[in-house]
Amino acid sequence: MKHTKLWGNLSVLLILMGLIGGIVWKVNHPQDQWNKTQQKKIVVVGVDDTFVPMGFRNQKGELVGYDVDLARKTFQAIGLQVKFQVIDWSMKETELKSGHIDAIWNGYTATDQRAKHVAFSTPYHQDEQVILTVKDRGFNQLTDLNSLDLGIQTGSSGAASYDEHPKLLKKLIRNTTQYDDFSKALNDLQVNRIQGVLIDSDYARYYMAHSKQGENFKIIKTPFPKEQFVVGFRKSDLKLRTAVNKQLAKFKKDSTMNELAKKYF
Known part of the structure; x- marks a missing residue:
């Protein structure tokens, strides 16, 4: 009787292990949907x-x-x-x-x-990463950025470039502020909470062309790869x-x- 129970428990355990193994395999080997x-x-x-x-x-x-x-x-x-x-x-x-x-x-x-x-x-x-800033803030080239507070979108390619190539820009910047979208960063840029936004060139140019204050902004190129x-x-x-x-x-x-x-x- 004891042997029967033992084999029964082992059978249940093996079945459970098989089910768990199957689930783990599916998680690690997802199928084409x-x-x-x-x-x-x-x-x-x-x-x-x-x-x-x-x-x-x-x-x-x-x-x-x-x-x-x-x-x-x-x-x-x-x-x-x-x-x-x-x-x-x-x-x-x-x-x-x-x-x-x-x-x-x-x-x-x-x-x-x-x-x-x-x-x-x-x-x-x-596309490429650029810094969008305001014309009258006195930022004209990369060497002017040592007193700049820079806005960056969390999870963006600009954020990745900023961290992956620290010698290209990170060493020049005073502080950075993270934003969940660029619109909030651009609002802060206009009221001088930050002095620049690291942003895609397409976005920057479109914003300058379609914003009422577009003529007040300018683009500074960065050395990041295309x-x-x-x-x-x-x-x-x-x-x-x-x-x-x-x-x-x-x-x-x-x-x-x-x-x-x-x-x-």
């Missing part, structure tokens, strides 16, 4: 809806932008509907891994650190990434990307 995506016909894209001109709200509150338009056209051509999900940009990779979103498509720069966790599409746009914008996917979602890459290649050959560039840049 392409079949599920095709069944739902929906792709959820994570965005920061304050990031002009890639993804932002127009005066009617509608989500627009270069990346928004490009994502809609791309997924429509693939036969999928896109749903945009506003996320905390500093948590974008976590949102992707957890399955809350299926892609990151919003001025997302390819970096070595991000490549550890995310699979990238082929690059489709190039940035390649990509779409971020889970590494397991090879088929979705392949489909997007094929469509981006088509848009590069026809007039689609040029038309969007004229519209937003």
Whole structure:
């Protein structure tokens, strides 16, 4: 009787170990979600809806932008509907891994650190980091920045460049302030709580062109490397990434990307 109970307990233990092992294996070896995506016909894209001109709200509150338009056209051509999900940009990779979103498509720069966790599409746009400041503050070149308080968006490619290349800019800056989006940093810049914002060139130029106070600002170039914008996917979602890459290649050959560039840049 005791042996029977013992073998029964061992059987239950082995079954539990097998179930736990299966769960662990699935977590460490996620499957391609392409079949599920095709069944739902929906792709959820994570965005920061304050990031002009890639993804932002127009005066009617509608989500627009270069990346928004490009994502809609791309997924429509693939036969999928896109749903945009506003996320905390500093948590974008976590949102992707957890399955809350299926892609990151919003001025997302390819970096070595991000490549550890995310699979990238082929690059489709190039940008660079600049410092946006106010003309009458006396900052004209990098050597003037030793008394500057700099605003940086948490989780941005600018923040990554600032930390990864400390000799290029970090050693010059007095203090930095972290923001969850650029709009808050730009508000503080106007009232002199900070004297500069490390920001993507496309954003800075769009802001200067469309802001009522745009003529009061100027751009100081930085020595950071050029940035390649990509779409971020889970590494397991090879088929979705392949489909997007094929469509981006088509848009590069026809007039689609040029038309969007004229519209937003």
